[in-house]
Amino acid sequence: DTAVSQTPKYLVTQMGNDKSIKCEQNLGHDTMYWYKQDSKKFLKIMFSYNNKELIINETVPNRFSPKSPDKAHLNLHINSLELGDSAVYFCASSQVTPNSPLHFGNGTRLTVT
Amino acid sequence: GENVEQHPSTLSVQEGDSAVIKCTYSDSASNYFPWYKQELGKGPQLIIDIRSNVGEKKDQRIAVTLNKTAKHFSLHITETQPEDSAVYFCAASTDSWGKLQFGAGTQVVVTP
Numbered sequence: 001d002t003a004v005s006q007t008p009k010y011l012v013t014q015m016g017n018d019k020s021i022k023c024e025q026n027l028g029h030d031t032m033y034w035y036k037q038d039s040k041k042f043l044k045i046m047f048s049y050n051n052k053e054l055i056i057n058e059t060v061p062n063r064f065s066p067k068s069p070d071k072a073h074l075n076l077h078i079n080s081l082e083l084g085d086s087a088v089y090f091c092a093s094s095q096v097t098p099n100s101p102l103h104f105g106n107g108t109r110l111t112v113t
Numbered sequence: 114g115e116n117v118e119q120h121p122s123t124l125s126v127q128e129g130d131s132a133v134i135k136c137t138y139s140d141s142a143s144n145y146f147p148w149y150k151q152e153l154g155k156g157p158q159l160i161i162d163i164r165s166n167v168g169e170k171k172d173q174r175i176a177v178t179l180n181k182t183a184k185h186f187s188l189h190i191t192e193t194q195p196e197d198s199a200v201y202f203c204a205a206s207t208d209s210w211g212k213l214q215f216g217a218g219t220q221v222v223v224t225p
Contacts, residue, residue, distance in 0.1 A: 004156070033211055041200060043157070043215040056212055090156050094211050099145035099164065102211055104156030 003027050004105035006091050012111045013081055021076045021108045023091030029103070030096040031055075032074040034066060037088040037107070046089075049074055050096060081112045115140040117205050119216025126193050126223055134219045136203035137185040143205040146179060146186045147213070151200045160201075161188070193223045 004025045013019050025032060033056075034046040048056035049068045063079045074091060088107040094100040116139040126132045138146075144165040149157035163170045163177045163186065170177050174193075179186040190197055200220050204213040 031211060041151075041218045043202065043213075043218075045212055048211055092156075092211070098208075099162075099206055100211070101147060101159040101162060102157075102213065104149075104158065106154070106156045 004091055004093055004103050006089075006105040006108050008108060009106065010109050010111075012113065014113055015081055015083060017081050018077070018079045019081060019110070020078070021089055021091075021110075023074045023076070023105060025072055025091075025093040025103070027093055027103060029093035030071055031094050031100075032068065032071070033092040033094075033102065034074065034076050035090040035092060035104075037090060039087070043090070047074075047076075078110075081110075083112050086110055086112045115143060115205055115207060115214040117203060117214050117216045119203050119219060121219060122217065123220045124222070126221070128193060128195060128223055128225050130193055132188075132190040132193055132197070132221055132223075134188045134201055134203065134221075135185060136187070136205075136216050137183075138205040138214075139184070140205070140207055141181075141184065142207045143184075145206040146177070147204050147206075148175075148177060148188050149202045149204065149215075151202065151218075153199075157202060190221075193221075195223050195225055197221060198223045 031050045033048045047066045052068045091105040092102040119136045147162035151157045176189045203216040
């Protein structure tokens with residue numbers, strides 16, 4: 001059973017398009033995240049939701065909009081895609097207790113042409 | 114904000130030898146230091162973590178040490194095996210909301 005699953009695994013699209021990435025976790029965790037990994041493999045947090053409420057919003061362009069319909073799902077919608085958005089996007093989840101380990105999905109590789 | 118530096122960026126070791134990866138952090142309020150292993154095409158996976166009230170922690174062939182005074186922590190892998198080949202990330206956190214500040218990663222290659 002996959003604990004944190006993301007779809008799609010690969011996403012190739014043209015500049016200016018709008019796309020969404022979906023994430024689901026079956027671990028019963030209350031907190032979910034989106035991290036971005038760039039071409040140099042640097043990982044940086046984008047958003048964090050706790051029980052459907054946004055709690056961390058890093059300096060991310062407002063073209064990126066997370067949506068959490070329930071605490072098991074956190075989707076990421078990206079408007080007007082740019083070349084610089086090409087990266088691997090990881091969804092993760094954790095318990096709400098302090099400094100709980102993050103469980104990552106296997107990523108969505110987004111390529112903007 | 115927190116800044117985490119990680120060295121080396123690449124590490125090649127012979128099977129059976131030890132590997133050491135070092136990280137430094139800038140924020141003295143950081144209190145949680147996990148290490149993640151990322152295999153090709155997969156997401157990072159937690160392999161060991163340490164909290165600021167502990168100086169050392171060991172789990173089989175993996176150990177982590179923390180020096181709060183110097184603000185650095187290290188990952189030690191003994192008796193390396195080919196399956197240890199991966200990218201390893203250190204991270205630091207000052208709060209409980211999973212806002213991890215990651216190091217830049219170390220590509221470890223274990224040659225038979």
